[in-house]
Structure formats: structure tokens, C-alpha cells
Amino acid sequence: MSTHHITVTVNGEAREADVEPRLLLVHLLRDTFGLTGTHVGCDTSNCGACTVVLDGRSTKSCTVLAVQADGSEVRTIEGLAQGATLHPLQQAFWDQHGLQCGFCTPGMIMQASWLLAQNPDPTEDEIREGIAGNLCRCTGYVNIVKAIQQAAAEMRAAGAPAEPAAAR
């Protein structure tokens, strides 16, 4: 089978790879680029642990081929912090105890970042509906919702964009 040469901008940096068409985006990120913050959970488009933002739209990266992302822009959990300063969402998950085991957290935060880019002031219902595609099996959702509310308030106050690149 042929391989394809692809260029994907990951967290603002253009990266290249030669990939088989069947390689999934999540494996490109983790295995080829070494960005293991994006987790593989159910591998069946259900759990949302592998959520990343692709061209401004959140997606489950286990359900995207790496070749489909050729020429696209991907944002992962590694792209949120500014050096040693955590992104408001990351800080809020810490402050509100929005995680225990942490497995769902990168996907949860990336989905929240997309959600806040669409809707900077969501109601609790809108937050819960917005993260319905992300499953947490230990913390429960109460503190996750609180964390997203905290981050939303801080980001509104600071006028900071939730999703630096290509929000639409």
C-alpha cells in the first residue's frame, strides 16, 4: 500500500510524516509525534478521551485518519499551557478537583476549550450537553462542570480566547 506525505500543523508547529492511509490521527499524534497527552480510551468513537480540535472543530481523533488531517491544524492538550503557566481550563480542573485518575481529562479539557470558543458564557445545562461525548468513570461530572464554569468566568474576565487558533 502506498504511503502519503502529510503536513499537519500541531499546536502551531508544522510537522511532517509519511503515513499509511489507515493510520489514525490519534496514533499519528501519540506514536509518530510523541504527543501522548491525547489518550486512547474506547477506540470506538464513544468515550471522547482522544478529543482534539481539528480546524476549529472538536473531534474524536480515533475516528479520523491521519491523511484526512493533511493540511489541517490540530490543537491538543499540549498546546494549551503557556510555558509553566497553565491554561485557565487546566488550572480550574486542578482547583476544582476535576479529575481523579486523569484519563478522560485531556479530552475533557479539549472539548471544553472548543465549547468555550463557541459559547464563552454557557449555562450548566449547556456545559453538560457540550461534554456529553466525553465519559468520566471516576470523578463524576460535578467537579468537571465546576471547573469549566470557573475557567469560563476567568477567561471572560481576562478576555482570553479559549481556542487560540481558528475558532469558528
Place this chain on the structure above:
Amino acid sequence: MIPGQFEYARPANVTEALRLLQEHEGEAKVLSGGYSLLPLVKLRLAQPGLLVDIRDLDGLDQIIETETELRLGARVTHAAIENSPIVRARYPLLLDAASGIGDRQVRNWGTIGGSLAHADPSADWPAVFIALGGTIVCRSLAGDRLVPAREWCLGVFQTAIEPTELLVEVRVPRRPARAGGAYRKLERRAGDFATVGVAAVVRLDGAGRIGSAGIGLTAVNDHPFAATEAEAILAGASPSEELFRQAGAAAAAQANPTSDSHGPADYKRAMVVEMTVRALRAAVERALAYA
């Protein structure tokens, strides 16, 4: 899960895509949002030789309302339908269906053309377009072929599309005054596939009677279908709870559900009655409010 091997092409325009489908007749599958096809490819239930990615094709992601119809391009996402001002203003049936599909990530990328071409026996859209009297536009190098939504689904994952054709658009008649539709879906978990799904459209006449009705059912047969007996009962009748229940019973009698983890067949039949009643109730209410 690692998919089996396949080739991948990303044509720049529709003609190039159609040429690929012709050259690889029967071997190629069209890749749109990927949320239906890629899970099957990962499970190796589908093993296409070539995936033709239509993301670069122009003109397939528009929602356009003309004097006579609403046109949805094949690559319009569920989210785009949900967010469309046209849909929000005049097509609540489409909003019902779009907002109940999967979750945000799925709706961000899953497309209407992909869902229709995939034809899951529990898919929402085929039932919706059956109720609306929609038409599906299939394009090949020979030209366009229009398939009524009622003749679209033929069996489990089987549709009327030819291997050399690309689904490019879905059309539904523009909503007339005093017409309304609703989709009611019973699901085990939020965002799940339907256990039972019923789409209903009613068009009221000047006297407040139902001039004509469309009822599409999903998840209760090996493919979505039109509940024609229920439609016949509704035509010419005055809306009432009793009428809705009669139509529901007729729809249930025409359904052919199987017993599975979602429930036994007789439960699903009972739920067809209930979902039909609820969909008709909402459809009539919406029709009365759309003078």
C-alpha cells in the same frame, strides 16, 4: 483497533471524484465526516480498497432555501443543520433530528450525506426525509439521478445508490403554511442510536383537517420505511388524540422490530405507537403555529 489496508484519494473536484468511483467501481467507498464509515473500517466490517475523501469538493456544504425547496449539500454536518438560521426558523423537524444525533464531536464532523449513504437501520435521517417527502440527488459521470427518500433504503446498510454515484444533495419541499413536522426518538442513553424513531409531517387544510401526512419509522425494520397505512388513516381526518393513536397502531402493525438488548419486539411495537402519537401531537401543534 487498526483498520485493514486501503488506498486513499482526495480528489479536488466532483468530476475527479466521480472518475475515481468509476475506475474503482465496487472497490471504492466515499469518505465524508467519517463517523459512520471509519468505525466500520476499524472493525473490519467494511474493507474498501479505496477511500475517496470528498472534503475538498466545492459546493457540497451549503444549506439553501429556494422558492420551492430546501437543499442540503451532502457534506452539511449535523451541527451545521442544528445551527442553521433557516432550519431554526422553519424546519423544526430537522432541528429535532440533528440535535439528537450522537454528541457534539460527532455532530461537528458527521454529515447528512454520510449518514444517508451509510443507511444504518437505526439512522434518524432516512426516516426524517421519508416523512418530508425528500429527494436524494445521486451524481455520476452520466448525470444526476433523483431518488425519492422512500425508495432510498433497501436493507441493512443498503441503499439505492450505485457504486459509480456520489450522493451530492438532499432536497425537501419548502415548508408550506399550516404544515409542521416533528421527530421523536426513544433512546437508551443520551445520543444513542434510536430504539424507536418516528418522524411525522402533517399538512393541514383550510378546515383544519389533515390534508396529507408523512410518517417515517426507523430502528423497527431492517431499514427505515414509510408507515403508509398510518399516512392513509391520517389523510383527510381531523387531528385528535384518538386519531393519533389509531395512526400509531397502524404504524406499529407495519413495523417489523427484532428483540435485542434494547428491548423485546412487542415493547418496541408499543413504543412505535407512543412515539407516533408524540410526533403527531408536536407536528400538528407546529402546523397550527405556522400560518
